[in-house]
Amino acid sequence: MSVTTQIRELQATLPKDVTLVAVSKFHPVEAIREAYEAGQRIFGESRPQELAAKVPQLPKDIEWHMIGHLQTNKVKMIAPFVALIHSVDSERLVAEINRQAEKCGRTIDILFEVHLAEDESKSGWDTSELKEFLASGAMAQFPNVRPRGVMTIGTLTDDIELNKKEFLTLRELFEELRSQFGPDFDTVSMGMTSDYKEAIECGSTMVRIGSMIFGERVY
Numbered sequence: 001m002s003v004t005t006q007i008r009e010l011q012a013t014l015p016k017d018v019t020l021v022a023v024s025k026f027h028p029v030e031a032i033r034e035a036y037e038a039g040q041r042i043f044g045e046s047r048p049q050e051l052a053a054k055v056p057q058l059p060k061d062i063e064w065h066m067i068g069h070l071q072t073n074k075v076k077m078i079a080p081f082v083a084l085i086h087s088v089d090s091e092r093l094v095a096e097i098n099r100q101a102e103k104c105g106r107t108i109d110i111l112f113e114v115h116l117a118e119d120e121s122k123s124g125w126d127t128s129e130l131k132e133f134l135a136s137g138a139m140a141q142f143p144n145v146r147p148r149g150v151m152t153i154g155t156l157t158d159d160i161e162l163n164k165k166e167f168l169t170l171r172e173l174f175e176e177l178r179s180q181f182g183p184d185f186d187t188v189s190m191g192m193t194s195d196y197k198e199a200i201e202c203g204s205t206m207v208r209i210g211s212m213i214f215g216e217r218v219y
Ligand SMILES: *Cc1c(COP(=O)(O)O)cnc(C)c1O
Pocket: 023, 025, 046, 067, 068, 153, 191, 192, 193, 194, 208, 209, 210, 211, 212
């Protein structure tokens, strides 16, 4: 099916309070333009170089999200324009985003990536580690960073029940943290092509969908 058809289908079927991030990594600007023409305005990329190269070629009203692992030395490439960084997995990275945001005269929205998967290789905070960090009041040192919520990548598995368990755990953590942050803290980013329906059932407010829209990626 075409990009246009898939975007329209998702726009028609996703609940109104769930935001769609169209994950365009590894796909050319032509495919992004097609999704844009179909009404999509929020796009997610996972590599800073690729993102920075695409931005000047596309309309200015696109909201660009960084969803992939971000090295501190790459933050400056995206700080001038990035709308939301989903993959914030360490205090060092928070500090660097704050530093670069300040240089650009911006406040950058972030999500804390939480590691719930039973998969050793993935990045993200452990739940207890994140709670401890936030309870310490450390975020007060970073006025140019605005915490908007939490994000997770589900375990890569056919066991959808395991993914649901992870999603419910993230939603619960979000509720707990929201009482600390107040109404700006409003985002639970979870769910991809294979599991977005379950993620929404479990309280996702933002889904990141790539291959369903753009087809398989060629690496
Ligand atoms: C690539 C990617 C997605 C999209 O995955 P699909 O299975 O293609 O929908 C979502 N989230 C993250 C963090 C990704 O890296």
